[in-house]
Amino acid sequence: MKYTNASNLPKAIERAVENDPYESNSDISTTRLIAPPRIRVLQKRNWDLIEEDVSDRIFSLLGQSVHHIIERAKTRKEISERRLYYKDDKITNGWTLSGQFDLLNRDGHLIDFKVTSAWSVVKALTEGKAEWENQLNVLDFLCRKNPKDLINYKTEIKVKRLSIMAILRDWSKIQTMKSDNYPRKQVAMIPIRRWTEEEQDSYVKERIKIHQNAEKVSELPLCTATERWHRDDKFAVMKSGRKSAVRLLDTRQLALDFLKSQGMVEGKGCSIVERKGEDVRCQHYCNVNQFCSHYMKVGF
Numbered sequence: 049m050k051y052t053n054a055s056n057l058p059k060a061i062e063r064a065v066e067n068d069p070y071e072s073n074s075d076i077s078t079t080r081l082i083a084p085p086r087i088r089v090l091q092k093r094n095w096d097l098i099e100e101d102v103s104d105r106i107f108s109l110l111g112q113s114v115h116h117i118i119e120r121a122k123t124r125k126e127i128s129e130r131r132l133y134y135k136d137d138k139i140t141n142g143w144t145l146s147g148q149f150d151l152l153n154r155d156g157h158l159i160d161f162k163v164t165s166a167w168s169v170v171k172a173l174t175e176g177k178a179e180w181e182n183q184l185n186v187l188d189f190l191c192r193k194n195p196k197d198l199i200n201y202k203t204e205i206k207v208k209r210l211s212i213m214a215i216l217r218d219w220s221k222i223q224t225m226k227s228d229n230y231p232r233k234q235v236a237m238i239p240i241r242r243w244t245e246e247e248q249d250s251y252v253k254e255r256i257k258i259h260q261n262a263e264k265v266s267e268l269p270l271c272t273a274t275e276r277w278h279r280d281d282k283f284a285v286m287k288s289g290r291k292s293a294v295r296l297l298d299t300r301q302l303a304l305d306f307l308k309s310q311g312m313v314e315g316k317g318c319s320i321v322e323r324k325g326e327d328v329r330c331q332h333y334c335n336v337n338q339f340c341s342h343y344m345k346v347g348f
Contacts, residue, residue, distance in 0.1 A: 055103045065102045078147030082182040084271040085262035090336040111163045125154040132190040156208030184210040189248040210240040276327035284321045
């Protein structure tokens with residue numbers, strides 16, 4: 049991968065991005081296991097052609113800084129920043145899976161620290177966040193398979209519960225006064241559902257199989273709508289003199305019904321504007337979209 053510096057950021061930032069020490073030393077890491085196989089394979093096939101600007105890696109640097117702080121702050125009763133490995137023929141089909149957890153305390157509380165947006169936390173607390181649940185359960189799987197690596201002062205620590213500690217990079221105190229479900233503080237502890245051992249084994253086995261199969265085909269499996277962060281078409285009810293929509297609805301008919309219920313008539317001080325849906329990840333956040341047939345076909 050080649051890094052660019054279009055924003056002319058200080059060389060120190062450029063070097064910090066380029067000198068990322070991350071190395072999984074495995075066939076697949078936890079992060080890549082839960083990610084779309086299309087993206088992973090396209091990155092692998094086109095690694096030397098990928099370009100990314102260092103300005104797009106700033107949030108990643110912030111996340112790494114938190115990990116350094118946690119490592120510095122841990123006590124003798126805790127294990128932090130430990131990478132675990134697992135390989136067998138039944139579950140990983142010969143591949144070595146690795147994953148590094150952030151913090152495991154003496155009580156068996158496995159915590160992952162994330163620097164993220166307030167919106168992500170609101171969504172996670174109200175709807176759940178599959179990506180976080182998948183990641184923590186794969187790390188739990190690796191902990192279960194590596195009991196000898198979790199011995200702290202002759203005591204084996206067993207995982208008993210999972211959590212995300214989210215640090216909100218864009219938190220606003222003013223927003224707490226405007227919304228009831230907006231996080232009250234700049235940090236939030238989010239409990240994560242812990243799967244059964246059978247669920248964890250089955251998930252890892254299926255994901256390994258999907259990724260292995262993807263490496264053998266020329267036409268890669270399409271990322272799911274969820275993985276593409278797909279947004280459906282919406283119909284916005286707009287009112288003259290107002291910039292934001294009065295209401296967003298799934299169909300034009302629902303928008304017309306809403307106008308009728310409010311005693312409003314389209315064209316008389318109000319209108320219905322169609323907002324086309326999009327695959328947000330594909331268009332704005334995928335660093336291999338230029339190599340992706342779906343991206344080319346849709347023509348963003």
